[in-house]
Amino acid sequence: MISLEPSLCSFSSHCSFVLCRFSSSALSGVPCSPTEQFPRNSRRVVVLGAPRVGKTSIVRRFLREDFEERYEPTREDFHRKLYHIRGEAYQIDILDPAGEREFPAKRRLTILTGDIFLLVLSLDDRASFDEARSLRSEISQAKSALLRCPAEGARVPVVVCANKADLPAEERAVSRAELLRAFGGKDTACTLFETSAKEGDETLERAFEALAARAGLPVETGPSHHRRVSLRSYRRLGGGGRKAEAHASPCGALHPLARRPSMNADLRLVLATHGKKRTSKPAKK
Numbered sequence: 001m002i003s004l005e006p007s008l009c010s011f012s013s014h015c016s017f018v019l020c021r022f023s024s025s026a027l028s029g030v031p032c033s034p035t036e037q038f039p040r041n042s043r044r045v046v047v048l049g050a051p052r053v054g055k056t057s058i059v060r061r062f063l064r065e066d067f068e069e070r071y072e073p074t075r076e077d078f079h080r081k082l083y084h085i086r087g088e089a090y091q092i093d094i095l096d097p098a099g100e101r102e103f104p105a106k107r108r109l110t111i112l113t114g115d116i117f118l119l120v121l122s123l124d125d126r127a128s129f130d131e132a133r134s135l136r137s138e139i140s141q142a143k144s145a146l147l148r149c150p151a152e153g154a155r156v157p158v159v160v161c162a163n164k165a166d167l168p169a170e171e172r173a174v175s176r177a178e179l180l181r182a183f184g185g186k187d188t189a190c191t192l193f194e195t196s197a198k199e200g201d202e203t204l205e206r207a208f209e210a211l212a213a214r215a216g217l218p219v220e221t222g223p224s225h226h227r228r229v230s231l232r233s234y235r236r237l238g239g240g241g242r243k244a245e246a247h248a249s250p251c252g253a254l255h256p257l258a259r260r261p262s263m264n265a266d267l268r269l270v271l272a273t274h275g276k277k278r279t280s281k282p283a284k285k
């Protein structure tokens with residue numbers, strides 16, 4: 001069983017230098033409109049997996065950017081996408097926190113703040129399959145410790161992308177049967193796809209749809225289901241009225257300057273959730 005409090009506390013004290021470097025604004029480094037600051041329909045997607053498996057390439061596809069052949073290791077990326085869909089505002093934050101392998105406490109905090117997880121492995125990399133399996137159980141254990149329920153009861157939504165499906169069959173190091181055994185079992189909170197970020201194929205599109213479904217968000221948040229607009233246009237639509245009606249088709253804007261909330265904000269969020277669970281009494285019948 002994970003002992004949550006001590007690790008978070010030691011994390012907090014070790015990272016005080018990091019806290020100073022971040023803005024005190026909990027949500028981003030730039031001013032946001034009130035609906036962006038306290039979005040009702042907001043979810044954080046955390047992308048995890050071994051290095052070089054295609055995490056950033058998949059995120060780029062989600063953001064409708066082109067595939068990049070050249071490999072550049074990620075230090076930490078944070079993206080925020082805002083949507084207007086059928087009169088409602090939605091927000092998806094995507095955290096691509098590569099480079100946390102050496103910092104278990106930071107990784108645990110990252111996991112605890114995630115609402116939904118995109119777990120990526122590469123079909124030509126056996127070690128990435130093992131790492132995905134161990135990350136999956138780390139996610140379940142961390143979340144179940146937070147929610148104080150057995151690991152199998154936490155039912156954390158996870159979408160697994162077994163990536164680089166475009167590579168020749170002889171380079172494949174993980175069989176379909178093994179993938180199904182590891183990620184395709186009875187746990188319906190986990191969905192498995194064999195994807196190619198390189199080809200940006202239909203399977204990847206379905207993986208994004210599953211991500212939306214698992215997160216309880218409309219399918220229009222998927223990259224091919226909405227119009228892309230600038231943040232300025234998006235904010236104008238937020239004012240409502242005739243203009244908003246005129247642009248009633250689903251649209252989404254990428255926040256160009258969004259930054260990961262401070263470690264302090266993340267820590268508070270987790271501790272608040274944890275405290276609430278611990279003190280909440282069973283409802284009276």
Ligand SMILES: Nc1nc2c(ncn2[C@@H]2O[C@H](COP(=O)(O)OP(=O)(O)OP(=O)(O)O)[C@@H](O)[C@H]2O)c(=O)[nH]1
Pocket residue numbers: 049050051052053054055056057058068069070071072073074075098099163164165166167195196197198199
């Ligand atoms: N053939 C093929 N190559 C891919 C695919 N996805 C990513 N790549 C390549 O694999 C390399 C690593 O991709 P990234 O997206 O940077 O991998 P990552 O998991 O984000 O790597 P880190 O940031 O180091 O953790 C790059 O050279 C990509 O061009 C894919 O679906 N097929």
Ligand SMILES: [Mg+2]
Pocket residue numbers: 055056057072073074096098
């Ligand atoms: Mg990356």
